[in-house]
Amino acid sequence: MSELIVPGQMISDRPTRQPSTYVEDGKTYSAVVAIKNVEGKIVPLQGPYSPVEGDFVVGVVTNVKFAGYEVALHTPYRAFLSSRELRDTFELGDIISAEIISVDEVKSMMLDNPRCLRGGMLAEFSPVKIPRLIGKKNSMLELIRGKTGCELAIGKNGYVWIGPGKTALAFSTIMKVEREAHISGLTNRIEEYLSKNGK
Amino acid sequence: MGKPKLLNDDGKRLDGRALDELRPLKIAARVLNDANGSAYVHWGKNRVLAGVYGPRECIPKHNSSPYAAQIKCRYNMAPFCSLEEHGRSGPSRRSVELSKVIRETFENVIIAGAYPKTQIDIYIEILQSDGGTRCAAITAAAVALADAGIPLKDMVSAVAVGKVEGKISLDLSKEEDNFGQSDMPIAFASRNGDVLLLQMDGQLTKEEIAQGLQMARNACVKISALQAEALRTAYDGAKNGEKQLDLSI
Numbered sequence: 001m002s003e004l005i006v007p008g009q010m011i012s013d014r015p016t017r018q019p020s021t022y023v024e025d026g027k028t029y030s031a032v033v034a035i036k037n038v039e040g041k042i043v044p045l046q047g048p049y050s051p052v053e054g055d056f057v058v059g060v061v062t063n064v065k066f067a068g069y070e071v072a073l074h075t076p077y078r079a080f081l082s083s084r085e086l087r088d089t090f091e092l093g094d095i096i097s098a099e100i101i102s103v104d105e106v107k108s109m110m111l112d113n114p115r116c117l118r119g120g121m122l123a124e125f126s127p128v129k130i131p132r133l134i135g136k137k138n139s140m141l142e143l144i145r146g147k148t149g150c151e152l153a154i155g156k157n158g159y160v161w162i163g164p165g166k167t168a169l170a171f172s173t174i175m176k177v178e179r180e181a182h183i184s185g186l187t188n189r190i191e192e193y194l195s196k197n198g199k
Numbered sequence: 200m201g202k203p204k205l206l207n208d209d210g211k212r213l214d215g216r217a218l219d220e221l222r223p224l225k226i227a228a229r230v231l232n233d234a235n236g237s238a239y240v241h242w243g244k245n246r247v248l249a250g251v252y253g254p255r256e257c258i259p260k261h262n263s264s265p266y267a268a269q270i271k272c273r274y275n276m277a278p279f280c281s282l283e284e285h286g287r288s289g290p291s292r293r294s295v296e297l298s299k300v301i302r303e304t305f306e307n308v309i310i311a312g313a314y315p316k317t318q319i320d321i322y323i324e325i326l327q328s329d330g331g332t333r334c335a336a337i338t339a340a341a342v343a344l345a346d347a348g349i350p351l352k353d354m355v356s357a358v359a360v361g362k363v364e365g366k367i368s369l370d371l372s373k374e375e376d377n378f379g380q381s382d383m384p385i386a387f388a389s390r391n392g393d394v395l396l397l398q399m400d401g402q403l404t405k406e407e408i409a410q411g412l413q414m415a416r417n418a419c420v421k422i423s424a425l426q427a428e429a430l431r432t433a434y435d436g437a438k439n440g441e442k443q444l445d446l447s448i
Contacts, residue, residue: 004434006427007308007345008353008390020350022310029390031310031350033430045434046236047348048254050313076256076317106265106315128348182434 005030005042012040020044035182045182049075049127049157051103057111058155060122061094071096071111073157074124079109088116095122095161097153117153120163123174127158129181133174140187144173147194169197202378206364212375214243218368219414221358226338226425228346228433234322236347238429240339243372244329249339251347254317262318267311269318272302274336276325281373285328297333304337304357304386304395310350319349330373331359337386337396342426346433355395356422357386360411362403367410369418383408385415389423392416 005011011021012028018041020032034042051057051073059079063070068082069090081098083089090096098111125133133154134141145152148170151163162170176193180186205213216222222243231237234250257263274297276285285291290298301323309319321344323336334357341355361371362381376382381401388395394412403411 004427004431006354006430007351008388022350022352024352029352031352032348033345033434044348046346047350048235048314076254076314 003036005032005034005036007031007033011036011042018042020047043182044128046126047128049073051075051077051079051100051107051109051157053100053103055100055156056097056154057100057157058095058097058117058122058153058159058161059157060159061090061092061096064090064092071098073109073155074127074159075107075157077107077109079111081111081114086114088114090114090116095120097155097161117161117163120150120161121167121171123160123162123171125154125158125160125174126178126181127156129178130154130156130158132181132186133160133177135187140177140190143187143191143194144170147198148173166198169194172197203374204364205375205378206366212363212368212372214372216370218363218366219417221370221418221421222372224422224425226342226429228342228429234343234347236343236345236349238339238342238346240335240342242331242335242338243370244327245325245332245335246327247332247335247339248324248326249336249343250322251320251340251343251349252322253319253347253349254314255320257316257318263316265315268309268314268316270302270306270309270311270321271318272298272305272321272323272340274298274301274323274325274333276328276332280325280328285325297336300396300398301333301337301340304355305340305344307393307395308352308355308388309344310352313350319344328373330371330376331384333396334358334370334384334386338422338426342429345426345430353388353390353393354423354426355386356389356419356426357384357396358415358418358422359384360415362401362407367407367414369414381407383411385412385419387416387419389419389426 015023032044059071059073062072071079095117098114101112102110148166150165150170153161225241230239236251240247278286337357363379383399386396
């Protein structure tokens, strides 16, 4: 069984570089509540999103300016989408997906490659659990998409857009994934849940 | 009214505890729905609720730092928490002081540099008080911060030691605090044992302080084990799809 780690607990007696840890006196310690997996990597159970260049994100347009759009990404940081090389225009309240092209030292972001997501709904998801919602080689994503007929846009920032289809079922499934993300056998349970509730 | 006798003839204290014994302590993590992290501590007759929000946008903006998250703390006593009057007219001198010392305790362990231009809010409500609320508050807030996923160098646990009838004793109750000779709340970083908070009322000799520190250090090992257990239980609880909370001592 995987082990639960609390902040300040030693993970390795050698300095290693991985997120949510710190090194002191040549040893690596966890900075968060996490689960240690078989490879000795720690998987945080909770936490805010830290923007990284290249991340695919989903957000809401919160301001339309002359030079572009401000986008809310469920983080304390600003994200700006320049309209200089854009063909399409967006309106206040539009849900868009985009890619982070740069993050500066105070974590303000520039976005690019926007796509407007029409209809459907927006769900909040814990950013540290996003990998479980996507699954190995998109397995979880494909499973939910296949059984509900909903397009999904999963932003690394924790916003998940659920397209038109069996939206309510997709939403409740996603919430189940979030609740049970750290318990093994997740895919089987979700498959069961979807076939039970999917009629 | 004269000063009550605080030690029984058999050397036990008024509530039957030995000198180096903690009051019954129960900690639960993740007790609030909408806070990013939360914890509840039931310690003797103290009941403390802590909620953590953030990192979130810093307000007012001119207070934000481009280098680190601002840490803000509000310690508040509910109007119904004790016999004396509390909280009817906003923050008191005492609660402002406690908010400050608790904030400074956590400024030592929160890795604030990871979240520039933001703030982290720690809200602590004392629902019922019986001596040692600042220690209970720190213990609860540390669990709430860990639950919120805020990066911490270390967990923090706190306990008071003091002098009762000339004897160094652990975890003073309200009577022992009011009528004893000295009260010294101490907070430790759990891993490396750093002292993050040390205050003192009354007088202690150098030897008594050393003895008290050692007593508190031993007790904090037990407290931090309970804190880790609370976090573990919170995540195991998610397995059943619901939170199970048994806070009876």
